[in-house]
Amino acid sequence: MEMKALIKYTHISPKKMREISHAVVGLKTQVALDRLSLLPQKAAKLLYKAIKSAQSNAVNNGKVLAESLRIKTIETGKGPFLKRWNPVSRGMAHSIKKRTSHIKVIVESVQPMKALESKKDIQNTKSENQKTEEKTDINKEKGK
Secondary structure (H helix, E strand, O other): OEEEEEEEEEOOOHHHHHHHHOOOOOOEHHHHHHHHHOOOOHHHHHHHHHHHHHHHHHHHOOOOOHHHEEEEEEEEEEOOOEEEEEEOHHHOEEEEEEOOEEEEEEEEEOOOOOOOOOHHHHHHHHHHHHHHHHHHHHHHHHHO
């Protein structure tokens, strides 16, 4: 099962974002979050939020265990850029492009999808396990 998270119009260049994002693709989400939390770049902090959001989407909406999630892809696209002007000599101006980017993180479950079990399901499986253990104990006693 795949889940995604989008963050749009972040005030950082897509080039700077791509450098960090290539380092965490293919990792488990928790490992990637641990690595990103140690990096000082702004891109790492933004990517941390996006991965955390995708992980939360998968756990809450997809009912997948957080330990089984892996980062499938991270797409960093160009957003619109803000045009600013820098005055220079002889009455001229040079343009400055303040770039923005869009981040799309897709996570997938590595293992087959395991739904979070309710308390009743856990109790039922425990009672079934106890019954089978009792049967095996009785069979062992008869065999002796």
